[in-house]
Amino acid sequence: MWILSKHLKLSHTHSELETLILERTAELQKLSQRLLKVQDEERRKIARDLHDSTGQTLTALKISVSLLQEDCKAEPARLALLSDVAHLTDQALEEIRTMSYLLHPPLLDEVGFACAAEWFIEGFAKRSGINVKAEIANSRARLPKRVEIALFRVLQESLTNVLRHSGASEASIRFQHEAEAVVLEVRDFGKGITEERLQLLSGVSAETGVGLAGMRERLHELDGSLEIESDGSGTSMRATVPLCQTSLAVQMGGRGGVGISAQA
Numbered sequence: 268m269w270i271l272s273k274h275l276k277l278s279h280t281h282s283e284l285e286t287l288i289l290e291r292t293a294e295l296q297k298l299s300q301r302l303l304k305v306q307d308e309e310r311r312k313i314a315r316d317l318h319d320s321t322g323q324t325l326t327a328l329k330i331s332v333s334l335l336q337e338d339c340k341a342e343p344a345r346l347a348l349l350s351d352v353a354h355l356t357d358q359a360l361e362e363i364r365t366m367s368y369l370l371h372p373p374l375l376d377e378v379g380f381a382c383a384a385e386w387f388i389e390g391f392a393k394r395s396g397i398n399v400k401a402e403i404a405n406s407r408a409r410l411p412k413r414v415e416i417a418l419f420r421v422l423q424e425s426l427t428n429v430l431r432h433s434g435a436s437e438a439s440i441r442f443q444h445e446a447e448a449v450v451l452e453v454r455d456f457g458k459g460i461t462e463e464r465l466q467l468l469s470g471v472s473a474e475t476g477v478g479l480a481g482m483r484e485r486l487h488e489l490d491g492s493l494e495i496e497s498d499g500s501g502t503s504m505r506a507t508v509p510l511c512q513t514s515l516a517v518q519m520g521g522r523g524g525v526g527i528s529a530q531a
């Protein structure tokens with residue numbers, strides 16, 4: 268009798284602990300999703316400030332320098348110096364513009380993911396020297412704002428990973444926009460991720476990079492999923508976001524997921 272009541276108590280405590288863990292996990296998930304939103308808002312604000320404030324100051328500087336150039340036409344030494352200043356101002360303006368657009372591309376708000384993705388991929392290929400083939404669904408139909416931001420951040424992070432970790436000289440992007448879901452796949456032809464590392468990355472540990480965790484959270488919030496496949500000939504990251512959330516919630520038991528697989 269005593270053993271039975273102790274057993275009951277233990278299993279009671281066990282289920283209480285399980286509930287507590289589930290509650291805490293859900294709270295942590297909410298917190299990280301909130302952090303990602305704050306990060307997006309912050310990036311959008313910094314992008315606008317850089318563009319509107321520093322960008323405008325540099326444009327004013329450029330005008331003043333060209334007036335000075337007019338004044339110093341007869342003084343070649345000064346003119347050369349001023350032409351250096353004009354050149355540096357142009358360079359700073361270009362840097363500010365690129366920085367601002369990467370933080371939050373205005374195209375994303377204005378014309379949507381497909382255009383912003385094309386612009387980003389083109390710039391990435393130029394900056395990195397990686398040959399990127401892109402097959403972007405030619406749909407001008409807009410997606411919900413948070414889906415567009417999530418897809419753009421997944422694209423940015425995956426391509427940054429290709430540059431940082433894969434050693435690939437070629438990559439390909441595919442974006443499909445169907446009625447029920449959008450699928451974004453970033454594939455590289457680099458060295459891949461070992462099975463051991465993939466296992467580590469599939470769990471929540473110190474080994475899980477911030478980039479992958481961020482992608483996972485963003486997609487999870489939209490009931491979407493991230494599948495990673497990798498072998499010795501490269502890596503593929505496939506993000507899927509359902510467009511009709513209720514049907515997907517039923518299909519997936521209401522949970523987004525991350526599938527990770529290594530192929531020998």
Ligand SMILES: Nc1ncnc2c1ncn2[C@@H]1O[C@H](COP(=O)(O)OP(=O)(O)O)[C@@H](O)[C@H]1O
Pocket residue numbers: 424428429431432433455457458459460464468475476477478479480502
């Ligand atoms: N395209 C890729 N090729 C090879 N390894 C990759 C690739 N993408 C991610 N990885 C591996 O996954 C890890 C986690 O990526 P991520 O979460 O973005 O963190 P970080 O880029 O900060 O290291 C990387 O450290 C790297 O080992």
Ligand SMILES: [Mg+2]
Pocket residue numbers: 424427428476478479
């Ligand atoms: Mg990364």
